[in-house]
Amino acid sequence: MKIIIDSNKLQTEQLRDFLAGSIKNYAVLPDFVAMEAYKGEPLKSIFKSMSILSSYPSQVIVLKGSRKIFGLSGRVKGLQRRMIDEKQTAGFNFYVQALKLAQIGDVGLRCQINKLGVDANAHLGSMLDDAEQIREAVKIFGSELTKAESASLRAGEYTSVLIDKVVRAVLDIVNLIFLSSPLVAKVPVYSELSNTFIFRVTLACYLLGLRRFVQGGFDGLSSEKFRNDFVDMALVAYGTYFDGLMSADKNVNYMFGEICSLLVGLFDAEVPALSRIK
Numbered sequence: 339m340k341i342i343i344d345s346n347k348l349q350t351e352q353l354r355d356f357l358a359g360s361i362k363n364y365a366v367l368p369d370f371v372a373m374e375a376y377k378g379e380p381l382k383s384i385f386k387s388m389s390i391l392s393s394y395p396s397q398v399i400v401l402k403g404s405r406k407i408f409g410l411s412g413r414v415k416g417l418q419r420r421m422i423d424e425k426q427t428a429g430f431n432f433y434v435q436a437l438k439l440a441q442i443g444d445v446g447l448r449c450q451i452n453k454l455g456v457d458a459n460a461h462l463g464s465m466l467d468d469a470e471q472i473r474e475a476v477k478i479f480g481s482e483l484t485k486a487e488s489a490s491l492r493a494g495e496y497t498s499v500l501i502d503k504v505v506r507a508v509l510d511i512v513n514l515i516f517l518s519s520p521l522v523a524k525v526p527v528y529s530e531l532s533n534t535f536i537f538r539v540t541l542a543c544y545l546l547g548l549r550r551f552v553q554g555g556f557d558g559l560s561s562e563k564f565r566n567d568f569v570d571m572a573l574v575a576y577g578t579y580f581d582g583l584m585s586a587d588k589n590v591n592y593m594f595g596e597i598c599s600l601l602v603g604l605f606d607a608e609v610p611a612l613s614r615i616k
Contacts, residue, residue, distance in 0.1 A: 340364045340399060340418075342577040344585035345374035348387045353584065357394040365391060366399045368576045370569050373458040380455030381448060385441050392434045400426035404535075404572065409521040412530030412537070414608050418579050421535075462565065469565040476547035479507050488552040494596070504548070505604065508541050515540070532605035538578055542571035542597050546589075582611045 343365045347353050356363050375387035391398050401407065402423045410420050426433075440447035483491070487500045496504075515536055516525045522536070531537050546567055550559065559567075570587065574594045577583030578601060583594050594611075601607035 339581040340366050342366045342368065342573060342580055342583045343371060344573055344583065344587065344590065345371045345387065346586040347584045348375065349390065350586070354390050354393075356584070357390070357397050361397065364397050364399050365394070366401065366576070366580055367391075368401045368573065369403045370572055373462055374569070376451070376455045376458040377462060378455070378459075380451050380458075381440075384451055384455075385437060388434070388437055391430075392437065395431040395434045398427070398430045400430060401576070405521055407535045408519070409523060410535060411524070412526045412533030414530075414533060417533055417608055418610075421576075421579060462569075465565050465568060466561045469561060469568050472543055472547060472568065473559075473564055475507075475511060476544060476551055479503075479544075480548055480551035483548075483552065491548055491552045494592075496600075501600075501604065504545065508537070508544050511544070512537050512540050532601055532607040535575060538575035538597065538601065538607075539572050541600070542574045542593060543568055545596065545600075546571055546593055577611060578607075578609050580610060 339360075339362070341356065341364070343353060348371070353365065357365060375384050377383075400423045401421050407421055436447055440451055480488075483500075483503075487497070487503070490497055490500055512531070516522050519536075526534055550567075570590050571593065573583060573585065574590060574597055577594050578598055583590070585591055585594075598609050598612045601609050602612050
């Protein structure tokens, strides 16, 4: 199995047991997980974060950067393979050896780790504006919901009318992204749209934002918290391309199940994990 690993599971026995259980079990790492491991004070965090994975380097799959994945097509054939960074995956053992040298004092490697920490903090900081744009879009849509629709969202129940409204709003946002983003070389045909990362992460972010809105805790969220929601929903989206998602966050796990079901039920999308979470 190939499972997306949340940063909050990197140092757990659950991860160790998963990797030790079979050589066919793989931990899949998106760039956001690496950013979480490097942010703050990386020389204090990265060695602990990578300690379990370092024991199973041949069972780690590294994904391409999110910017590249944003631009990938939704063609079903090779969908999962196109997301994998073959070079970094093959070189993970060398990365592990470099971490060990850095941990015992290699000055050059420790400087590189600090630089990666600076880059991670900068990238996460740059996402604050994106998070605020999503907040404003959700606020506009949420204010137009009826009381019955808001109650349905709070209960996790999706009527046909509510689903239609949400899907239309998500499609409008996704269409704007495809037309304006320099990361997208070609606007996908409708049959491939739901397999694109842009669509899946937008759907996840939008639904989570709406749930927070109708639960009354929307305006009180800091930009940092809303940004963290975006990162969480990116992990949810990544998980839909593989055999699941390992996370300690109950909200992430709940949203993962919801998004998988909606992708398959509404769009007949390619979601390998759905058979495992039914």
